[in-house]
Amino acid sequence: MAQPFKILLYYKYTQIKNPVDLMNEQRELCQKLNIKGRILISTEGINGTVAGLENDVDLYIKETEKNSELGQIEWKISYADEQVFPKLKVKVRDEIVTLGVKKTGPDVAIENKAEYIEPEELRELYDKNADFVIVDARNMYEAQIGKFKNSIIPPIDNFRDFPAFAKTLEKYKDKDVVTYCTGGVRCEKASAYLRENGFKKVRQLHGGIHVYGEKAEGKYFEGEMFVFDKRLHVPINKVNPETISHCQFCQTKITRFVDCVARTCDSLFVCCEECEAQHQSTCCDKCQQSLNLI
Numbered sequence: 229m230a231q232p233f234k235i236l237l238y239y240k241y242t243q244i245k246n247p248v249d250l251m252n253e254q255r256e257l258c259q260k261l262n263i264k265g266r267i268l269i270s271t272e273g274i275n276g277t278v279a280g281l282e283n284d285v286d287l288y289i290k291e292t293e294k295n296s297e298l299g300q301i302e303w304k305i306s307y308a309d310e311q312v313f314p315k316l317k318v319k320v321r322d323e324i325v326t327l328g329v330k331k332t333g334p335d336v337a338i339e340n341k342a343e344y345i346e347p348e349e350l351r352e353l354y355d356k357n358a359d360f361v362i363v364d365a366r367n368m369y370e371a372q373i374g375k376f377k378n379s380i381i382p383p384i385d386n387f388r389d390f391p392a393f394a395k396t397l398e399k400y401k402d403k404d405v406v407t408y409c410t411g412g413v414r415c416e417k418a419s420a421y422l423r424e425n426g427f428k429k430v431r432q433l434h435g436g437i438h439v440y441g442e443k444a445e446g447k448y449f450e451g452e453m454f455v456f457d458k459r460l461h462v463p464i465n466k467v468n469p470e471t472i473s474h475c476q477f478c479q480t481k482i483t484r485f486v487d488c489v490a491r492t493c494d495s496l497f498v499c500c501e502e503c504e505a506q507h508q509s510t511c512c513d514k515c516q517q518s519l520n521l522i
């Protein structure tokens with residue numbers, strides 16, 4: 229059997245003195261090991277998702293952890309039978325994730341981040357029907373195919389809109405609030421933002437949905453988890469999996485994304501195979517008509 233591809237999702241908030249040096253070092257390392265994906269580096273840390281052959285990725289982990297500024301990292305691992313990234317992008321940014329609240333400087337003080345809630349503990353909250361509010365810190369298009377039971381979904385397409393959405397949560401300032409995202413990187417900032425804005429009892433899901441799937445069998449996660457690579461979604465719930473999304477044309481229950489092919493449109497929408505063929509892989513009449521004009 230062919231060697232599987234190993235996919236890493238990771239982040240670490242830590243002080244990076246010279247992001248450009250680390251960018252060059254990471255790019256060289258990935259090129260040498262034929263690893264592809266996306267890595268963002270800033271003075272506040274590193275955030276990446278990369279994939280390659282298993283042996284190469286194991287070497288990547290070893291080499292990356294040799295960097296004294298990074299040290300140990302919580303790697304989230306999954307597998308696929310092919311490369312899931314088309315290319316390698318290693319970039320320096322002002323921040324590894326951006327809320328965009330402030331024009332200059334960091335949006336939140338990362339040390340204000342909430343305490344972690346472990347996956348097993350979250351599952352227990354559900355099991356005993358505890359009184360808590362669970363907030364998705366991702367975008368709406370990610371949540372439309374999968375989310376935690378009873379979670380509040382922000383109607384946003386960009387993490388920068390999270391602060392505006394947070395205003396609608398004011399009534400929960402004194403309640404137990406749990407935030408979650410894919411692997412945890414957005415929650416570090418979302419939870420710090422909530423705490424800085426008067427939310428008293430916030431906790432963030434340690435390791436995100438990814439680790440919850442491994443440690444708590446994904447119970448109470450409805451649908452699948454959106455991922456930012458060719459796979460687009462992966463199963464999480466091993467206890468009682470279900471499909472929550474519908475083909476936007478015929479309403480068939482399905483977890484399947486299509487990237488609208490119209491040149492001026494970049495919408496990712498849920499669609500079944502039959503409807504995709506019928507609509508020529510476009511999301512709406514307008515986009516379909518634009519194809520026929522060329």
Ligand SMILES: [Zn+2]
Pocket residue numbers: 475476477478479480499500501502503504
């Ligand atoms: Zn359909």
Ligand SMILES: [Zn+2]
Pocket residue numbers: 488489490493494495510511512515
């Ligand atoms: Zn479209």
